[in-house]
Amino acid sequence: MPTLRVDGVRVTVPAGATVLAAARAAGAEIPTLCHHEGLEPWGGCRLCLVEISKPGWTGEGKIVTSCNYPAEDGLVVRTSGERVVATRRVVVDLLLARCPGTPLVQRLAREHGIEEASYEVNPEPTDCVLCGLCTRACDRMGVSAIASVSRGASRAIAPPFNQPPPDCIGCLACAEVCPTGHIAWSEADGRRTIWGRVFEMQRCEGCGRPHLTAAQAGWARARGAAEQDLRLCDACKREQLARTLRAVSRGETVAAQAAAS
Ligand code: SF4
Ligand code: FES
Structure with a gap:
């Protein structure tokens, strides 16, 4: 060690x-x-x-x-040290020029004593700090539906040809990992929309709330996920576990508790 x-x-x-x-x-x-x-x-x-x-x-x-x-x-x-702080300030300064209205970048700028960017401010400000977390999370899922495109100030994260990405499964991994909330998505009437694609949602068999997209469930099944792991939302799974633990602590068998629930 x-x-x-x-x-x-x-x-x-x-x-x-x-x-x-x-x-x-x-x-x-x-x-x-x-x-x-x-x-x-x-x-x-x-x-x-x-x-x-x-x-x-x-x-x-x-x-x-x-x-x-x-x-x-x-x-x-x-x-x-002095060199470290000076170099970091340049990084933050460049970020502020790219994302002048982004709260996270503004906070970093304040912490580094920068009031306004010393570089030319991006004429089309964005909230994307190009951290690459979204594309790497998507790659880690084995989906790779989005990528970094273009260069310089216009560099951005986008699906191929800026069209709804055919490989996307609507899992929200990209949006959840984005530190600035730049990736827009919405959910209504049992459908989730992200990157211009609309996904049918699968409902939780416990509470009836939509909890994952049908595409995501299909993706998980193809990788060996058990059907019982896809039936319930996280909240209902936690509740079921709590019920099971309560039953076990009372000396009931798990099978008897499951039959009663
Ligand atoms: S995670 Fe968000 S800020 Fe980072 S590259 Fe992706 S869209 Fe941009
Ligand atoms: S280079 Fe280390 S956190 Fe980004």
């Missing part, structure tokens, strides 16, 4: 941990945008920069992205 020093604090982390994990374990606060515990590190937003060095290194330390840099034994990490 590697032992590092983060801002003077000695910390030991499991093998394979990142510098970001080590820094957080040491109590340091590092801003991140494209990092998500459930996804592979990407290193795209450059907000989590830190300075690293090792005893014996000469010259200045190296500026690296902490979310995908391995926590190596003996590493000395500075999370808020």
Whole structure:
């Protein structure tokens, strides 16, 4: 298990941990945008920069992205040195020029002492910070219905040819992981709409509420999901579990409790 020093604090982390994990374990606060515990590190937003060095290194330390840099034994990490903060400010400044009206970006700008962007402000402001969480979540599902398109200020996340994506299953993974709420979706009359596609919803057999799209249920079945896992919404599953546990604690058999419910 590697032992590092983060801002003077000695910390030991499991093998394979990142510098970001080590820094957080040491109590340091590092801003991140494209990092998500459930996804592979990407290193795209450059907000989590830190300075690293090792005893014996000469010259200045190296500026690296902490979310995908391995926590190596003996590493000395500075999370808020002058170079780190100055580089991070440039990243936030550029973000503010791209997304001037986005509350998350405005907060980051305030935290970095930036009142207004020093770069030319995007003539078509967007809430998309290009963190890539949505596309990576979609890829992780094995669906890959959306992707990053275009370049420069007009770079965006979109389905192929900006048409309703044929591969999308309407699972909302992209919308739920988006840190700015940029991905619009809606639900009404047993239908969910996202990326211009309309999905029929499947209703929970417990409470009758629509809880997943029929396309999503089909996708899960094709990957071996048991039918009983698709019948109930999360709230009803929790309720069923609570009922079962109550019955067990009263000494009833699970089968008797299931028959009574
Ligand atoms: S749509 Fe949201 S999750 Fe996707 S890249 Fe933009 S900000 Fe990130
Ligand atoms: S959080 Fe590390 S580069 Fe985005």
